[in-house]
Amino acid sequence: MMQRALPRRCILCDAPTQDERICLDCDIELPRLPLARCAACAVPLASGELCGTCLRAPPSFERVLGVFAYDFPVDALIHAFKYGRRLSLAPVLGEALAGSVASGADVLVPMPLAPRRLSERGFNQALEIARFVSRRHGIPIVAAGCRKVTETLPQAALPWKARAKNVRRAFVCDTPFNGLRVAVVDDVLTTGASLQPGRR
Ligand SMILES: [Zn+2]
Ligand SMILES: [Zn+2]
Structure with a gap:
């Protein structure tokens, strides 16, 4: 078997890197959330x-x-991952999240997609990200725990105030999570409305 080690290149600036997907110069510029x-x-x-x-x-x-504010270039990476189906970006986003959270949850629940959205896209981006958190921290993923039962408009397309209404009663959870610390994993958080069943 022949193995050839190609130098890895930064996905943002194309500079050769040691083994990082994002070079140190680009990494330092990423829009991290403020402390x-x-x-x-x-x-x-x-x-x-x-x-x-x-x-x-x-x-x-x-x-x-x-980890990140939804600003350039992270917004572009998430867009390419999700809508451009660049699954090779899953480790970039997943490892970044895994590296910034401490283990402390009992289960990971990827934010579900409605069945039609899932079949159009072919994958649930939240599940792809959650895999890296699961592996790093040894927390099991319960992907079938919750389902999205109605199609909703993309939260980002709606004015702030309409977002809670958009996702109300959109999710059903039929796994008993009583007593467990549940971490819901998603690629983007806007208002957190998906996690707030009754709040306007
Ligand atoms: Zn770079
Ligand atoms: Zn707050």
């Missing part, structure tokens, strides 16, 4: 632990763990 952010929903904060919204009405999830 000062709401402990619950991760919106950037000037000061304090929780944002005003979470203080007034605590969200139904404990916290949001994320």
Whole structure:
């Protein structure tokens, strides 16, 4: 068997790298989330632990763990991964998330796609990302635990206030997760409305 080690190249600037998919120069420029952010929903904060919204009405999830702000070039990478079906980007996004979260969940639930969306796309991007978190932290994925039962409009296409309504009653969960710490994995978080069953 012949093996030839081709130098790996940075997916952003095409410079040769040691073994990284993104070179160190590009990595340092990535739009990481600011350290000062709401402990619950991760919106950037000037000061304090929780944002005003979470203080007034605590969200139904404990916290949001994320890596990047949805800015260039991360937005372009996610777009290419999801809509351009560049599955080779799954390790880039998955490893980045895995590296920034501590294990602390009992199960990972990838945000489900509606059946029609799933068959159009051919894969669930949230599941592809979750695989890397699962492997790194030894947390099992329960992919069949929750289902999306109605087709919704893409959250990003809607005005802020319409997003909660758009996803209300869109998901059904028929796995008993009682007593378990569940981490829902998704590629993009906008308002977190998908995780808030009754909140407007
Ligand atoms: Zn680069
Ligand atoms: Zn908040």
